[in-house]
Amino acid sequence: MNSIGIDVGKKQCRASIKDQHGRIIDELSFSNDMAGIRLLLSTASSHGDARAVVESTGNMWMRIHDTLEENGIDTVLANPVKTKLIAQARIKNDKLDSRILADLLRGDLVYESYVPSKEFREKRSLVRHRVALVKARTALRNKVHALLDKYEYETELTDIFGKAGLELLRGLELSPIDRVIMNTSIASVVNLSTQIDILSTHIAKYAWDSRDVRLLLSMNGVDIFSAMVIATEIVDIRRFPTPWKLVAYAGLAPGQRESAGKTRHGKITKQGSRVLRWIMVQSARQAVRHDERFEAYYERIQRRKGDSKAVVAVAKEMLVVVWYMLTKQEEYRGVKKELYQRKLAKLEKFSPGLAEELDE
Numbered sequence: 363m364n365s366i367g368i369d370v371g372k373k374q375c376r377a378s379i380k381d382q383h384g385r386i387i388d389e390l391s392f393s394n395d396m397a398g399i400r401l402l403l404s405t406a407s408s409h410g411d412a413r414a415v416v417e418s419t420g421n422m423w424m425r426i427h428d429t430l431e432e433n434g435i436d437t438v439l440a441n442p443v444k445t446k447l448i449a450q451a452r453i454k455n456d457k458l459d460s461r462i463l464a465d466l467l468r469g470d471l472v473y474e475s476y477v478p479s480k481e482f483r484e485k486r487s488l489v490r491h492r493v494a495l496v497k498a499r500t501a502l503r504n505k506v507h508a509l510l511d512k513y514e515y516e517t518e519l520t521d522i523f524g525k526a527g528l529e530l531l532r533g534l535e536l537s538p539i540d541r542v543i544m545n546t547s548i549a550s551v552v553n554l555s556t557q558i559d560i561l562s563t564h565i566a567k568y569a570w571d572s573r574d575v576r577l578l579l580s581m582n583g584v585d586i587f588s589a590m591v592i593a594t595e596i597v598d599i600r601r602f603p604t605p606w607k608l609v610a611y612a613g614l615a616p617g618q619r620e621s622a623g624k625t626r627h628g629k630i631t632k633q634g635s636r637v638l639r640w641i642m643v644q645s646a647r648q649a650v651r652h653d654e655r656f657e658a659y660y661e662r663i664q665r666r667k668g669d670s671k672a673v674v675a676v677a678k679e680m681l682v683v684v685w686y687m688l689t690k691q692e693e694y695r696g697v698k699k700e701l702y703q704r705k706l707a708k709l710e711k712f713s714p715g716l717a718e719e720l721d722e
Contacts, residue, residue, distance in 0.1 A: 363410075363411050363412060363413060364379055364409055364411065365412065365413055365414075365415070365465075365467040366379050366380075366402075366406055366413065366414035366415070366435070366467075367414075367460040367462065367463030367464030367465070368414060368415065368416045368460060369458070369459050369460040370423050370426060371422070372394060372422055373393060375394050375426070376392075377389065377402055378460035378461045378464045379405070379406060379412065379464070380461075380468060384465060384468060390402065394425070394426070396425070399425065399426055399430075402426075403430070406435065412435055413435065413436045413437070413438070413467060414435050414436070414438070414467075415439075415440050415463045415472050416437060416439060416440065416463075417442050417445070417458055418440060423439060424483070427439060427477065438467060438474050439474060439476075439477050440463065441473045441474065441475040442458065443633070445463075445473045448466065449462055449466060449471075476601055478597045482594065482597055485568050486594040486595070489590055489591050491561065492558060492561040492565060492587065493637055495554050495557055495558050499551055499554040499555065502547045503523065506523075506544065506547050509536065509547075512540070513535075513540075515534060523551060523555075528548060531548055532544075532545070532548065562586075562587060566709060569586055569589065569593075569709060570710075574589075574688055575589045575590055576709070577691065577692070577693060577694075578592055578688075580694040580697040581645075581649075581684070581687070582648075582649055582653035582656070583647075583648035583649025583650075583653060583656070583680070584648075584649075585648075585705065586705065586709055588645050591641040592638065592641060592645075595635050595638040596638070599685065599689055602685065604685075605681070606682075608681055608682075608684070609681050609682065610634065611634045611638070612634050612638040612639045613632040613636070613639045614639055614677060614681060615630060615631055616629065616631070630674060630678075638681075639677070642677040642680060642681050643677045645677070645680060646660075646673050646674075646677040649680060650676060652698075659676055659679060660673065660676050663675045663676075
């Protein structure tokens, strides 16, 4: 069977087709669009059966991967970081060009990335888009708070971005330049909040059908959105044989360094799903306020290592619990029944039938 290595670019791609002995059969450049992919398919099929490998580069690989799979070519998605390490060790080269990818595939040396279904990828895109908008809104809110600190304004309002808070912000005496910054920041926050609400409605509709989301809602500190983020980032808990594999995937595992026969643990690796790591830290901050178990765990570590490390430790601990919940399909053992029922009732508003009424 032939091996096809594909170096993916935003507009132009390069493919190398090698036979089972490593000899180059064909090479071609093609555009990263359907016309170019059809050219690749035609060229590959003219040389017989083949497997292909593409590098996980942003979203640029998706169309190529899916089209090849749909046309009967088994296609592997290569993890770029770990496959480069293998390439460097075996071929003394860390550049994953098309020829090297073909050689790695031929030698079964590609470190594969998991490829969710199209449906799951679309749900994940929707959820990640909301994450991006939330982060943008947070940055703008911080800018507003910075202006308040600059002028030493204080308020007893719990929500400075609520109706009363916005009226207060619009009436503050500021310099002309700072007034422009304040007004545009407020307008952007309000607009982003509207868009986030729209996305939240659609996300909740998808969450209604997910058994995993319902289970995750039983955990204190996890709401509908965070449950949906966790579920779409994990996709299938069975791909993580141990809770520590899941922790490593989120980049919450401590790094290791070996020297003189001793193993030292350092800071978390931050390698893996940034979105899962982010949402677990956000959920951890909520959990320490609403869950006695995680509160006690946080306080024990916070006294020795400070707030940031304590929150990260709670996030890691929560993710271990998530693994057991989803693996065993069990609710959180410390579930607060009344709170859980309120979450489920809120989710029920977006059941398929009711969601259609809301859209009308």
